[in-house]
Amino acid sequence: MSLHPLPASTLVLGGARSGKSAFAESLFGDSPALYLATGQALDGEMAERIDHHRRRRGPSWSTLEEPLDLAEALDNVLRPDRPVLVDCLTMWLSNLMHAGRDIDRSLGHLCEVLAEPAGPVVMVSNEVGMGLVPETSLGRQFRDHQGRVNQRVAAQCRKVVFVAAGLPLVLKDIP
Amino acid sequence: MSLHPLPASTLVLGGARSGKSAFAESLFGDSPALYLATGQALDGEMAERIDHHRRRRGPSWSTLEEPLDLAEALDNVLRPDRPVLVDCLTMWLSNLMHAGRDIDRSLGHLCEVLAEPAGPVVMVSNEVGMGLVPETSLGRQFRDHQGRVNQRVAAQCRKVVFVAAGLPLVLKDIP
Amino acid sequence: MSLHPLPASTLVLGGARSGKSAFAESLFGDSPALYLATGQALDGEMAERIDHHRRRRGPSWSTLEEPLDLAEALDNVLRPDRPVLVDCLTMWLSNLMHAGRDIDRSLGHLCEVLAEPAGPVVMVSNEVGMGLVPETSLGRQFRDHQGRVNQRVAAQCRKVVFVAAGLPLVLKDIP
Numbered sequence: 001m002s003l004h005p006l007p008a009s010t011l012v013l014g015g016a017r018s019g020k021s022a023f024a025e026s027l028f029g030d031s032p033a034l035y036l037a038t039g040q041a042l043d044g045e046m047a048e049r050i051d052h053h054r055r056r057r058g059p060s061w062s063t064l065e066e067p068l069d070l071a072e073a074l075d076n077v078l079r080p081d082r083p084v085l086v087d088c089l090t091m092w093l094s095n096l097m098h099a100g101r102d103i104d105r106s107l108g109h110l111c112e113v114l115a116e117p118a119g120p121v122v123m124v125s126n127e128v129g130m131g132l133v134p135e136t137s138l139g140r141q142f143r144d145h146q147g148r149v150n151q152r153v154a155a156q157c158r159k160v161v162f163v164a165a166g167l168p169l170v171l172k173d174i175p
Numbered sequence: 176m177s178l179h180p181l182p183a184s185t186l187v188l189g190g191a192r193s194g195k196s197a198f199a200e201s202l203f204g205d206s207p208a209l210y211l212a213t214g215q216a217l218d219g220e221m222a223e224r225i226d227h228h229r230r231r232r233g234p235s236w237s238t239l240e241e242p243l244d245l246a247e248a249l250d251n252v253l254r255p256d257r258p259v260l261v262d263c264l265t266m267w268l269s270n271l272m273h274a275g276r277d278i279d280r281s282l283g284h285l286c287e288v289l290a291e292p293a294g295p296v297v298m299v300s301n302e303v304g305m306g307l308v309p310e311t312s313l314g315r316q317f318r319d320h321q322g323r324v325n326q327r328v329a330a331q332c333r334k335v336v337f338v339a340a341g342l343p344l345v346l347k348d349i350p
Numbered sequence: 351m352s353l354h355p356l357p358a359s360t361l362v363l364g365g366a367r368s369g370k371s372a373f374a375e376s377l378f379g380d381s382p383a384l385y386l387a388t389g390q391a392l393d394g395e396m397a398e399r400i401d402h403h404r405r406r407r408g409p410s411w412s413t414l415e416e417p418l419d420l421a422e423a424l425d426n427v428l429r430p431d432r433p434v435l436v437d438c439l440t441m442w443l444s445n446l447m448h449a450g451r452d453i454d455r456s457l458g459h460l461c462e463v464l465a466e467p468a469g470p471v472v473m474v475s476n477e478v479g480m481g482l483v484p485e486t487s488l489g490r491q492f493r494d495h496q497g498r499v500n501q502r503v504a505a506q507c508r509k510v511v512f513v514a515a516g517l518p519l520v521l522k523d524i525p
Binding site: 014015016017018019127128129130131132134139142143164165166167169 | 361363365477478479480481482483493494496497498500501503504505510512519521522
Binding site for chain 2: 130131143
């Protein structure tokens with residue numbers, strides 16, 4: 001249904017500082033796009049990173065912040081002629097856990113929107129399960145939830161790309 | 176020597192909650208198969224996960240538990256007409272370390288069986304070396320052993336698949 | 351400009367104990383080569399590992415140690431008829447941080463040399479960003495720097511290979 005050359009839905013997966021956000025942005029070209037930020041500038045380090053990303057994207061992007069109700073926000077903003085970049089599902093998951101939200105329910109809502117998106121959407125997410133078992137129960141819970149988020153969103157997406165050292169590896173591509 | 180469409184030996188490698196077990200199970204189809212479990216239900220969380228996996232596999236699977244003597248168990252149960260799923264090598268390694276076994280010797284035995292398996296076998300293992308250096312000496316030892324297990328088993332297998340977000344990436348495939 | 355069948359520049363990326371060093375060495379064949387070691391034998395464990403690697407490489411290799419000034423060392427030793435193996439960029443980064451060096455400046459110098467290398471060079475580096483967020487600020491800093499090192503070096507290299515369980519996956523290959 002999309003008028004845009006991007007697939008209906010794309011997941012860009014990668015480790016920390018793998019270049020996944022820059023790669024995701026590179027998919028968009030120069031036409032107007034919407035940046036849906038799940039992160040909030042809670043401290044100086046975070047504020048600086050958000051600002052750095054904003055300057056990299058340039059003036060053709062508009063920005064919307066939504067830390068928790070991602071499915072509802074996407075449902076409101078998706079449309080065929082303006083692609084959306086969600087950066088990132090890991091921060092969204094972290095926000096949901098801190099707010100005591102029901103993760104499976106929130107993830108279910110997101111997957112419903114992704115099943116028939118009204119316009120192209122690219123989502124960025126972290127791979128966090130390739131180290132040793134976390135020491136804390138909270139760490140293990142986060143890792144488990146993140147794994148489920150990545151699996152379920154990947155199952156809904158037309159295209160899934162793994163990024164390492166800034167370089168893409170296509171895991172799934174349904175035309 | 177196998178009558179089964181599965182390769183003689185397959186390693187499915189992935190991070191925690193990467194979907195590697197579900198992917199490994201999907202290779203088996205509907206014919207009878209044996210699940211060789213290396214994990215033990217030592218606590219409620221583990222018992223619940225084991226039970227969840229058992230329900231997912233369905234009634235065509237039989238189950239055998241062997242926490243330590245994996246090579247000997249495989250040698251006993253491998254046969255051409257019934258494939259075996261070993262889930263997982265990471266739990267096996269953890270058991271060996273807790274029991275004070277000689278890891279290299281146990282790994283050597285496993286590789287001997289895998290050199291000429293009497294029937295198809297699929298093994299699941301974790302990638303654990305893509306985080307920062309572990310703080311503890313035990314953590315570093317575990318990571319080193321796991322890396323060696325994965326390398327040596329991968330060298331013996333006909334097929335090696337890396338799974339991320341539930342999606343496979345073939346690393347090796349010898350017909 | 352190279353007379354050697356190796357590409358002008360190669361990055362071999364992988365987790366701990368992924369077999370990345372052995373894979374990198376396997377690219378060299380039997381002709382004379384130079385091993386540029388960034389690691390120093392500060393303790394017995396490290397000394398043993400360095401010695402183990404040296405024995406594996408065999409007598410056609412000469413060795414040079416340079417913990418900090420990698421760009422300058424490469425500039426001195428690169429030449430068309432003798433390839434160089436740098437093992438590894440992770441240890442180099444660790445040394446730079448301990449010595450209080452300016453990481454971006456050192457990385458910039460390395461990238462200048464790699465832009466037009468006077469002979470074939472293969473570099474080994476760790477993927478460290480696929481676990482949970484590190485607990486300590488130093489850990490997060492290290493992970494961030496390592497990600498930047500890998501991205502910038504990968505961007506300069508003709509060939510980039512990801513290694514898991516001893517098996518290569520080509521991420522980039524520019525003839």
